[in-house]
Amino acid sequence: xKQSRTRFLLRPLDGLVVLLSVIGVGFAFWAVYEGAQDNLQxxxxxxGSRWVYPLSSIQHLAIPGPLGTTxxxxxxxxxxxxxxxxxxxxxxxxxxxxxxxDWAACLPNRVFVRIAGNxxxxxxxxxxx
Amino acid sequence: MGxxxxxxxxxRVSRELALLAGLSYFLSTIEYMIPKPLPFIxxxxxxxxxxxxxxxxxxxxxxxLVFLKVxxxxxxxxxxxxxxxxxxxxxxxxxxxxxxxxxxxxxxxxMGFTGISTVGALVSNGVQLFMARFIIFGESALYLAxxxxxxxxxxxxxxGTFCEFFISHSRWYHAVFIKRDTHESSSTF
Numbered sequence: 001x002k003q004s005r006t007r008f009l010l011r012p013l014d015g016l017v018v019l020l021s022v023i024g025v026g027f028a029f030w031a032v033y034e035g036a037q038d039n040l041q042x043x044x045x046x047x048g049s050r051w052v053y054p055l056s057s058i059q060h061l062a063i064p065g066p067l068g069t070t071x072x073x074x075x076x077x078x079x080x081x082x083x084x085x086x087x088x089x090x091x092x093x094x095x096x097x098x099x100x101x102d103w104a105a106c107l108p109n110r111v112f113v114r115i116a117g118n119x120x121x122x123x124x125x126x127x128x129x
Numbered sequence: 130m131g132x133x134x135x136x137x138x139x140x141r142v143s144r145e146l147a148l149l150a151g152l153s154y155f156l157s158t159i160e161y162m163i164p165k166p167l168p169f170i171x172x173x174x175x176x177x178x179x180x181x182x183x184x185x186x187x188x189x190x191x192x193x194l195v196f197l198k199v200x201x202x203x204x205x206x207x208x209x210x211x212x213x214x215x216x217x218x219x220x221x222x223x224x225x226x227x228x229x230x231x232x233x234x235x236x237x238x239x240m241g242f243t244g245i246s247t248v249g250a251l252v253s254n255g256v257q258l259f260m261a262r263f264i265i266f267g268e269s270a271l272y273l274a275x276x277x278x279x280x281x282x283x284x285x286x287x288x289g290t291f292c293e294f295f296i297s298h299s300r301w302y303h304a305v306f307i308k309r310d311t312h313e314s315s316s317t318f
Contacts, residue, residue: 013240014289017247021282024251029275045269090165103272107213112269 033101036117040100042079044072046111055079055115065109072113084109145306146182146190150197153178157202170280173250173288175202179225180242180249180292183232185306195225212264216257224253242296243289250285254278 010018040055046063053059059074068085078096084106091106103114156175165171175198182194199221203209208217228249231240254277262270296302 010243011237011239011241013235014244014247017240017244018286021247021251021286025275025279025282028278032271032275043269045267048267050267101272103269105266105269105273107265110265112266112272114269114272 035100037100039118040077041116042072042074042097042113043116044111044113046070046109063111065106065111067109070106070109070111072111079113079115080104081106081111081113084111142186142190145185146194146197148305149178149182149185149194150201152181153194153198154201154205157198157205161205170277172284173253173281176221176224176228176246176249177288177292177295179221180228180246180289181296181302181306183229184296188229191225191229195221215264216260219260220253220257223256224249227252241289242292243286246289246292247282247285250281250288251278254281 042053042055042059044051044053044061044063046065051061051063053061053074055074055077057074058076059072061072061074063070063072065085070084070091071082073080073082078098080096081091081094081104084091086106086108091104091109091111094104097104097113097115100115100117103112105112153175156177160172160174163172179191179195179198182191186194199214199218200209202217202221203214206213208214228245231245231248258270258274258277261273262268266273
């Protein structure tokens, strides 16, 4: 019985895995979400297409997907998915996007909405080079 | 006599495989009942059956268990004929192979199921995010990565620690899988 209790402790490589995971996940948050907060744009990607609108504009957008139309509203510096033809409406429940790094996604209808700072309008990413 | 032993062993293996597959179906059902806040985020509790299977089953039987788990989950969630099934297969297969490899290559005194499960969860999430990048969302899939990986890390760690605890403390596990050689005909069922 005593032996089985000592077996339960974390082993050396378990600790290493945990340490590396914490560092990796922390880095992912930093690298993805720590963007410039000026010139905010709403980026919508769906079915291989990409739309970019200023967050300060007013838009009522109908985005086509395999299940039907996902409706995206941009209003008073906020963007959100107002309706989508998916069963669980997680994307609608994800609420309003306000700052760079905020996102909402409708997985079943394959629509992704996010806010980015300083997006270049030509759509070519610097990392493509 | 040898033939009888062989037949007995085969019967035992198929019984253990069926039991683990049944366990994964049961856990998948529990998992399906729990609402998820974000897409791709899942608890992965059915992987407990896979981790138990690593020590018990041969590699071909382990692969069969992986197949049964994926199939069972797809039937329970109704995603068998949707693209979600591809994600399920990709995530489960990659993480199962990683976990099997780690368990066989690294002595248990150096790495237990806590580390194995954490790696498995992150590999599964990583492969699914990679598939999301190329199949559905394009560049935006990157934005999914941090919360998905964070959740995968936490659930993978918790499940692995539970698995380690389960193996050393569960009487059911000991009765069914460990004392099988000494009490082959005992009434554990």
